[in-house]
Structures are given as C-alpha cells and as structure tokens.
Amino acid sequence: MSHPRKIGILGDLHSNLSALEAVLSLLDLEGVTDIYCVGDVVGYGPRPNEVVELIRSRSVQAVAGNHDWALLGRIDSSYFNPYALKALEWTKRQLTRENREYLESLPLRIDEPDFCIFHGALPDPEAFNYLQSFPAARDSLADFQAPVGFCGHTHVPMNFIQKPGKSELEWHFLENWRLLEGERAVVNVGSVGQPRDENPLAPVAVYHCETMEMRLLRTHYNIPSEQKLIRRAGLPSILGDRLQHGI
Numbered sequence: 001m002s003h004p005r006k007i008g009i010l011g012d013l014h015s016n017l018s019a020l021e022a023v024l025s026l027l028d029l030e031g032v033t034d035i036y037c038v039g040d041v042v043g044y045g046p047r048p049n050e051v052v053e054l055i056r057s058r059s060v061q062a063v064a065g066n067h068d069w070a071l072l073g074r075i076d077s078s079y080f081n082p083y084a085l086k087a088l089e090w091t092k093r094q095l096t097r098e099n100r101e102y103l104e105s106l107p108l109r110i111d112e113p114d115f116c117i118f119h120g121a122l123p124d125p126e127a128f129n130y131l132q133s134f135p136a137a138r139d140s141l142a143d144f145q146a147p148v149g150f151c152g153h154t155h156v157p158m159n160f161i162q163k164p165g166k167s168e169l170e171w172h173f174l175e176n177w178r179l180l181e182g183e184r185a186v187v188n189v190g191s192v193g194q195p196r197d198e199n200p201l202a203p204v205a206v207y208h209c210e211t212m213e214m215r216l217l218r219t220h221y222n223i224p225s226e227q228k229l230i231r232r233a234g235l236p237s238i239l240g241d242r243l244q245h246g247i
C-alpha cells in the first residue's frame with residue numbers, strides 16, 4: 001500500500017532566498033512528503049544561484065517558467081518590462097554553468113495521477129499564457145487528467161473549481177478548501193518571491209492527495225535583508241520596494 005501523499009507547492013521563487021527558506025521551514029513543520037515548484041525559479045531577485053542550489057538540494061521537482069526560459073534564450077524577452085529585463089541580464093551573468101544546466105533540464109509540465117504542475121496555462125505551456133479567465137481555466141482543465149492542476153505566473157493566488165455536471169466554473173480566492181468526489185480544480189499558488197496580491201507574506205500551498213484538501217499558508221520572512229541585497233547587486237530598487245507591499 002502506498003503511503004498518503006501530502007505535497008507542498010511553491011510558485012514563482014524569483015531568486016528570493018529569504019522567502020524560499022521561510023516557506024521550506026513551514027513545509028518541514030507540515031511534514032510534506034514531496035515538494036513541487038510551478039516555475040520562475042529565477043528573475044527579479046538577488047540570489048539566483050543560492051535559490052537553484054537550495055531547491056536542488058531539497059529535491060524540489062520543478063517545471064520551467066517564462067523567466068527561466070527567457071534566461072536560456074528559449075523565448076523572446078523583449079516584452080519584459082525594463083526592470084525584469086535588467087534583472088534577467090544580471091541573472092544571466094551571475095548564474096553558474098551547473099545551475100544554468102539545471103534550468104535547461106526542467107520540463108514544462110509534470111503529470112501525476114493525483115495532480116498536474118505547470119507554469120502559465122495549458123494546453124500550450126510553452127506559450128506562458130496567464131490563467132486568469134474562465135476560458136483559460138476551462139482549456140487547462142481539459143488538458144490534464146488529474147483532479148487538480150497547480151500553476152503560477154500571475155503571482156496572485158486563486159482557484160477555479162469545476163463541479164460535476166456543471167458547465168460553469170466557480171472562481172474564488174479561498175485559501176482553504178476541499179474537493180468533493182467528481183470535482184476538479186485549477187489552482188494558482190501565488191508567488192513565494194514576489195507576491196502581487198497586496199499581501200507581502202510569502203505563500204505556499206499544501207495539498208493532501210487522498211483527502212483532496214488544500215491550504216494556502218503564508219509566512220513572514222526577512223524583507224529588509226532581500227531589499228538590501230537587491231540594492232547591493234545594482235538591481236532596480238523598485239524590485240525591493242514592492243516586496244514590502246506585496247504588489
């Protein structure tokens with residue numbers, strides 16, 4: 001008999017080591033069996049190598065996000081805002097070859113019987129579309145088999161729930177919920193490294209595969225220390241300022 005799985009899901013880490021350490025401590029207290037990341041490991045923040053090395057050492061199973069792919073030159077980054085672009089160029093210079101190779105190895109989606117992991121939206125994960133509308137949620141739900149899919153990209157936690165026999169989806173911002181038999185969901189877990197839902201605390205999702213129960217936890221972390229490192233690295237100061245407001 002397989003043991004019950006309780007997984008932790010991290011989103012959009014963006015080279016913010018203090019926030020990553022804080023959410024990993026929270027997951028340790030929760031006693032999760034596995035940890036997944038919905039992508040955007042790097043970009044914006046001051047410690048790309050440390051963040052990559054920590055998720056590797058913790059055997060976090062990650063998919064690639066648009067910032068990871070932009071760094072590898074796999075997508076056009078000319079649509080990035082000037083701050084993101086500056087951080088991207090800086091990150092390219094900092095990242096070790098080994099850590100770059102790690103990013104190169106990341107898949108665009110992970111399909112498990114109990115859940116699916118991707119960055120933006122399905123069915124075309126390489127397009128990195130935003131999942132923030134009913135049509136996008138419906139298209140994504142139609143493209144994976146599992147009861148629940150976890151994504152990121154918008155940095156705003158939210159859920160779309162599909163009830164059996166109903167064509168309309170439910171959309172909500174609840175942080176604790178449980179799927180009933182026959183229900184399915186697509187869940188944005190928010191951003192660990194740069195939250196944009198006006199809550200500066202770092203979010204992390206915990207999901208029980210058996211009971212289909214999800215909780216979104218939030219934790220404080222040392223924002224002033226990240227801000228100092230952002231300034232010291234010569235990265236745009238707005239990337240640090242926004243952290244304390246969660247915008």
Ligand code: ZN
Pocket residue numbers: 012014040065067153154155191
């Ligand atoms: Zn992101």
